[in-house]
Amino acid sequence: MRIPHAAIPSAVVATLLAFVTPSAQTPPFDLVIRSGRIVDGTGSPWYRADLAVRGDTIARIAPRIDAPAARVIDAAGQVVSPGFIDLHTHARRNIFQVPTAENYVRQGVTTLMEGPDGSSPLPIKPFLERLTATGVSPNFGLFVGQGTIRDQVIGPVNRKATPDEIEKMRGLVRQGMLDGAFGLSSGLFYVPGTFTPTAEVIELAKIAGQMGGIYISHMRDEAGGILDSVRETIEIGEKGGLPTQVTHHKIVGRKNWGKSAETLKLVEEARARGVDATIDQYPYTASSTSIQAALMPAWALEGGRDEVMKRLRTATMKTEIQKETSRLILEERGGGDPNNVQLARCEWDPSLAGKRLGEVTKARGLEPTVENAAATALWLVEQGGCSGIFHAIDEQDLQRILRHPATMIGSDGEVPIFGEASPHPRSYGTFARVLGRYVRELKTITLEDAVHKMSAFPAQRIGLADRGVLREGLKADIAVFDPGTVRDLATFERPHQYAEGVSYVIINGQLAFESGKMTAARPGRILLGPAARH
Ligand SMILES: [Zn+2]
Numbered sequence: 001m002r003i004p005h006a007a008i009p010s011a012v013v014a015t016l017l018a019f020v021t022p023s024a025q026t027p028p029f030d031l032v033i034r035s036g037r038i039v040d041g042t043g044s045p046w047y048r049a050d051l052a053v054r055g056d057t058i059a060r061i062a063p064r065i066d067a068p069a070a071r072v073i074d075a076a077g078q079v080v081s082p083g084f085i086d087l088h089t090h091a092r093r094n095i096f097q098v099p100t101a102e103n104y105v106r107q108g109v110t111t112l113m114e115g116p117d118g119s120s121p122l123p124i125k126p127f128l129e130r131l132t133a134t135g136v137s138p139n140f141g142l143f144v145g146q147g148t149i150r151d152q153v154i155g156p157v158n159r160k161a162t163p164d165e166i167e168k169m170r171g172l173v174r175q176g177m178l179d180g181a182f183g184l185s186s187g188l189f190y191v192p193g194t195f196t197p198t199a200e201v202i203e204l205a206k207i208a209g210q211m212g213g214i215y216i217s218h219m220r221d222e223a224g225g226i227l228d229s230v231r232e233t234i235e236i237g238e239k240g241g242l243p244t245q246v247t248h249h250k251i252v253g254r255k256n257w258g259k260s261a262e263t264l265k266l267v268e269e270a271r272a273r274g275v276d277a278t279i280d281q282y283p284y285t286a287s288s289t290s291i292q293a294a295l296m297p298a299w300a301l302e303g304g305r306d307e308v309m310k311r312l313r314t315a316t317m318k319t320e321i322q323k324e325t326s327r328l329i330l331e332e333r334g335g336g337d338p339n340n341v342q343l344a345r346c347e348w349d350p351s352l353a354g355k356r357l358g359e360v361t362k363a364r365g366l367e368p369t370v371e372n373a374a375a376t377a378l379w380l381v382e383q384g385g386c387s388g389i390f391h392a393i394d395e396q397d398l399q400r401i402l403r404h405p406a407t408m409i410g411s412d413g414e415v416p417i418f419g420e421a422s423p424h425p426r427s428y429g430t431f432a433r434v435l436g437r438y439v440r441e442l443k444t445i446t447l448e449d450a451v452h453k454m455s456a457f458p459a460q461r462i463g464l465a466d467r468g469v470l471r472e473g474l475k476a477d478i479a480v481f482d483p484g485t486v487r488d489l490a491t492f493e494r495p496h497q498y499a500e501g502v503s504y505v506i507i508n509g510q511l512a513f514e515s516g517k518m519t520a521a522r523p524g525r526i527l528l529g530p531a532a533r534h
Helices: 010-020 125-134 146-153 163-178 198-210 226-240 260-272 291-295 305-313 315-331 357-363 370-383 395-403 426-441 447-454 456-461
Strands: 031-038 047-054 057-062 072-074 079-082 084-086 109-114 139-142 183-187 214-218 244-246 277-281 286-290 341-345 387-391 407-409 478-481 502-507 510-514
Touching (some): 146 198, 226 260, 291 315, 341 370, 407 447, 407 456
Antiparallel strands (some): 047 057, 286 387
């Protein structure tokens, strides 16, 4: 039986503690987790052992640990694994309002990496300082964003960089790495990343590589041009001389479904010739980004909002844009049907959150044809824009990518304000969904594989040698969960639901989550990348 913490009067707690904590001696361990199945992150089959923590470190793992401890957790029937490491998050959305990042920690996540898709704080140092001052529950690290750097040096415009500008941008990558970045991210799908020639990205990637970082990319095209985009990502790793990662790998658009067989082959061929190329993925058949990025051509987005509005007010241009938007609804992120586009958040009209583009089109008095839906999408942009969810991914591609040994898990999520808007459920469910749906229910991958893809593999990828594996001497980031019940509850219709089945989460040796609640501890640390560490 589990007793909710709040139900125990504090006097009783004090008495209980007095029994287990003899005041005459200091217990050798702060915490012992007993009788769990250890899934250590390496991918090895589970084994039964007790695990002891002292300070922020795993002090001992042994078949039986009887030494007294300040706190003992009975994990019989449960899995004890490394805390999960998420290499792709947009957690800076709201982390200062919700510093517990509860949606993540409740899934067993203990480390969040920010700055993906080419977009990061810049400079990164003040952001990291603010995080430290705030005190957050999970550990936190950053990539420095190529898009943010280009935007600062050149602006959101479609032109080549001058040699001077390239030098400036290389300097900003260098500074980012010195300040603690783990590498360079890009979002070549977005403005201004989309205006960047491959050779320019390579010049920046070289700096990150020389300083021990990786390259991680939201690729230029995840739909019709997916194969060329994977080739480009590999080329940047190969010529830039650094590990390269296809992030949130997916195949967008019905016409392109099935191409994961070829993309995975490209990654395998690259690896066979010595290019250190890997993949991450979230376990959903819908993506999420802004309506304008998803449903407008990049050329129409050049120059920022004023320029975009000017184009939408020019009849001939608007016609051209709308034609392209119709195509994107039919063939790409629109998933072939206006109702495969769902609004997540519109600042200017919160009541639109959760509605489908077809519905909104109807509500405007129009037949929900693709053309009218395209007109509605542009109307939404004119009103102030929205973020959306795009149901345009095939389950077979998802599973094929998930099974691949070069694939790890990353949520691409954020820290939502509970109950606000209608965000993609990946923020609440990614890790629990892999364990519940893809391990237990569908048996797509094994439990050990899944844990590996969520801990040791991402840790190794960014050079976190002291986390991601359960081993004596490493940092005590630990998740305890019930493999029989762990599951995600967040859906596209009702996203604000925490995952279930995780019973304890320990971060740097401290309990951050237990008995269904976040604790008062905020044990997260700022993690610094290779150039700042050495
Ligand atoms: Zn992305």
